Amino acid sequence: MSQTPVLDEASSGLAVRHAARQGRLTGHTSGLAREQVQGNLVVLAAADAGDFLRYCQRNPKPCPLLAVSEPGDPTLPTLGADLDLRTDVPRYRVWRHGELVAEPTDLRALWRDDLVSFVIGCSFSFEHALLAAGIxxxxxxxxxxxxxxxxxxxxxxxxxxxxxxxxxxxxxxxxxxxxxxxxxxxxxxxxxxxxxxxxxxxxxxxxxxxxxxxxxxxxxxxxxxxxxxxxxxPQAAVAAARPAFCITHAPGAMLVTDLLNRRLGSA
Missing domain, CATH: 3.30.2040.10 (PSTPO5379-like domain)
Structure with missing residues (x-):
């Protein structure tokens, strides 16, 4: 019988996503998948998505957008093949009227056709460059x-x-x-x-x-x-805005994409 592979800095984004999808990874992703860009997740009803998009545009330092989905679509092909936003984050947070009500590991029972997903850049991605520089x-x-x-x-x-x-x-x-x-x-x-x-x-x-x-x-x-x-x-903004429904990642439990860290920036 084959053993379940251990996740570490050399793991691929796909391997981390599959581990989350299968319930083998439910904690933070710091230090995993050295080569791949990690992202924060915010999912809102389409009625709230326009305001949130403008919020990200006005606050690019904490909210640098990597991708925005079509309503109801749980995939983001620009971020990765075989990527499902409903299952591939190790742990999610569910918010109702600005209150945190649950932290599931799977969103399939909660998914709706009007949900728009935002993936925002994460500092875990630059950590590997710092480590490579001996910091x-x-x-x-x-x-x-x-x-x-x-x-x-x-x-x-x-x-x-x-x-x-x-x-x-x-x-x-x-x-x-x-x-x-x-x-x-x-x-x-x-x-x-x-x-x-x-x-x-x-x-x-x-x-x-x-x-x-x-x-x-x-x-x-x-x-x-x-x-x-x-x-x-954005989770602080969700708590302040109190939308009827919102999903985010749990802090530190990121979506690991197929984008490469070395291709970020102007270098």
Missing amino acids: PLRHVQQGRNVAMYRTHVATQRAGAFFGPMVVSMRPLKAADAIRAVQITGRTPEVHGAPVHLGDPALIGIADLSRPDYGDAVEVMADELPVFWACGVT
């Missing part, structure tokens, strides 16, 4: 989800959608932080350069040991906390 990432070393925080930085409103920017944080030594700014600035499709370095209180974060999403990691005395805009920002 250590503590949450990857420890097998944890990245730490994410709600800030007091307001996003630009579009229709019903508004709210605070959410950021992801990685502790880095000063020299590595400078290199990280240079490296990630080349890939605006996955959030680009950091939005803040240093004192978290300046962007409304009171305690780094208590992230709003993901897992806390220690910031050493010789390190700076470095903050990137995060694709969980």
Whole structure:
């Protein structure tokens, strides 16, 4: 009998999607599929999709759009072959009137013909470039989800959608932080350069040991906390806008596409 393959950084996007589809992967995707672009997911009724599209266009730093589906279509051929948005994310979140009501691993029973899907770039994609440059990432070393925080930085409103920017944080030594700014600035499709370095209180974060999403990691005395805009920002906007129905990914549980990280940006 053949063994189930172990998922790791060398896995393909297709292998990660199949693992999620089969229920073998229900957690975060940080550190998986080194070569492939990962994406955040937002699914809304067509009646709400126009406002959300404008919200993404007005807030490209936290909401860089990779693809938008046709209503009712659970596939996105531009992001991958054999890709099904109803099954290929390890864990989803279901929202009703802005309240989180469920975290299923399969959407087939909830899918509707009027649903429009948005896939937004994810910072997990640039992590591999940082690692390749010799920049250590503590949450990857420890097998944890990245730490994410709600800030007091307001996003630009579009229709019903508004709210605070959410950021992801990685502790880095000063020299590595400078290199990280240079490296990630080349890939605006996955959030680009950091939005803040240093004192978290300046962007409304009171305690780094208590992230709003993901897992806390220690910031050493010789390190700076470095903050990137995060694709969980739309979940804060959904909570504020309170649409009747919405589906998102669970923070850190991303859609892994067939797009290649090395083809992002201008390089």
